[in-house]
Amino acid sequence: GVGTIAAGVAKAHADVILISGSDGGTGASPQTSIKHAGLPWELGVAETHQTLLLNNLRSRVRIETDGQLKTGRDLVVAALLGAEEFGFATSPLIALGCIMMRVCHLNTCPVGIATQNPELRRRFAGKPEDIINFMLFIAQDMREIMAQMGFRTVDEMIGRVDRLEQQAAIDHWKLRGLDFSAILHAPEVAPEIGHFQQIEQDHGLAETMDQQLLLDLCEPALARGETVKASLPIRNINRAVGTMVGSEVTRRYGAAGLPADTIQLNFDGAAGQSFGAFIPAGMTLTIAGDANDYLGKGLSGGKIILHPPAGATFKSEENIICGNTALYGATGGAAFISGVAGERFAVRNSGATAVVEGIGDHGCEYMTGGEVVVLGKTGRNFAAGMSGGIAYVLDVDGRFASRCNQEMVASTPLQEREESQHLRDLIWQHADATGSQLAWQLLADWEASWPRFVKVVPHDFAAMLDAIAAAEAAGLSGEEAVLAAFEWRTQGKPLPEPATINATND
Secondary structure: OHHHHHHHHHHOOOOEEEEEOOOOOOOOOOHHHHHHOOOOHHHHHHHHHHHHHHOOOHHHOEEEEEOOOOOHHHHHHHHHHOOOEEOOOHHHHHHHOOOOOOOOOOOOOOOOOOOOOHHHHOOOOOOHHHHHHHHHHHHHHHHHHHHHHOOOOHHHHOOOHHHOOOOOOOOOHHHOOOOOOOOOOOOOOOOOOOOOOOOOOOOOHHHOHHHHHHHHHOHHHHHHOOOEEEEEEEOOOOOOOOHHHHHHHHHHHOOOOOOOOOEEEEEEEEEOOOOOOOOEOOEEEEEEEEEOOOOOOOOEEEEEEEEOOOOOOOOHHHOEOEOOOOOOOOOEEEEEEOOEOOOOOOOOOEEEEEEEOOOOOOOOOOOEEEEEEEOOOOOOOEOOOOOEEEEEEEOOOOOHHHHEOOOOEEEEEOOOHHHHHHHHHHHHHHHHHHOOHHHHHHHHOHHHHHHHEEEEEEHHHHHHHHHHHHHHHOOOOOHHHHHHHHHHHHHOOOOOOHHHHHHHHO
């Protein structure tokens, strides 16, 4: 059924369709998945190519395939079945020295490839030239076969299944009855139907709100750093609003972006997917309404504020205000959301600060940094795979522990008043930005509110924080303290003692 899916994504203006075969994959996979999951790429490439041809979609997209491609012959077969791009992963790793121990997930790779252990990494002997040579030999092998078959270019080969045939010479009882006619079928289509990618997809970038309105509106900020403020309506057909403006900010001012709140855009309505994706420092986007999936995706220093429209009579903490996967892969910035977010909130967050009033399942999954405050219930599997950052959760029903995946984290009640003050500051920022009644209620009786919060911290992250604090107490500061803590954690080097530091300074 992959052909049906391929036709759909081609109509949705995808540029590339990747067919990954079952033979490829990571050594971190379970043995059951390695042996018993998936199908050969030959089946997927053939069905995808045929379906796209029958629907006159083949000329719009490129078909790529991977999964244990090792020789030029593999590439020739893939091209004749319909692929025009080819992916390699395991083979280049072998060229770099991988011996396929299948311990990629254990940090014990004996040849120093899939590990952070400094001792093991010293064993890595691979060089870029090794991969270059491998690719050159693959290309040479493919070119020689093409010459034998009479093809000058790869484009001429795409979909030429008439040049493939089943090996009748192999006589084995297990092969009797095999019928490859479906794979080697060539659909009858009009001669004008393209057999490989010839047309660039129209992604409609010229019709986006950024291109039509926001870039010109924000030009004073982009060109001269002047403050820009504007209020605009928004609809759910407006996707990735602010992203092109953010791209221009980064292009002109680098990773540092602009001073805070240089660009302030206030929207009224329902935002489409990926609102505020990747926006950098200096941009503040506010929505009075609601938003779809991927709010703040890849947030890179900007600020997003989302609250119900003026005059709303419902309780924000009891209503969904944005979709799934908000703040996916965020690296910096802040988001204040007066309402409940969907599933997979702040997945792979590595530096952003967020305050929200409830979330769905799998919140803070794979989080490595930043802070998340949840002023309400979470769904199940909270903090699964979380290895960094801190989350504060208001345990409204006393059952948060049952919804938290504590394999890598510890969830404990807040105990230090100093930490409660930091949490109070975050909630105050949320209340000030969104006008959240829930936040103001918590702040109004803070002495009774803060003991209800649970702090979620990864075990290793907590150990690193303690080590950094100890290094700072010994007289180190900044990066020196972080480096000392890292070496203590990874190499077992002792942390410096105050007496030693003082003696050295003297």
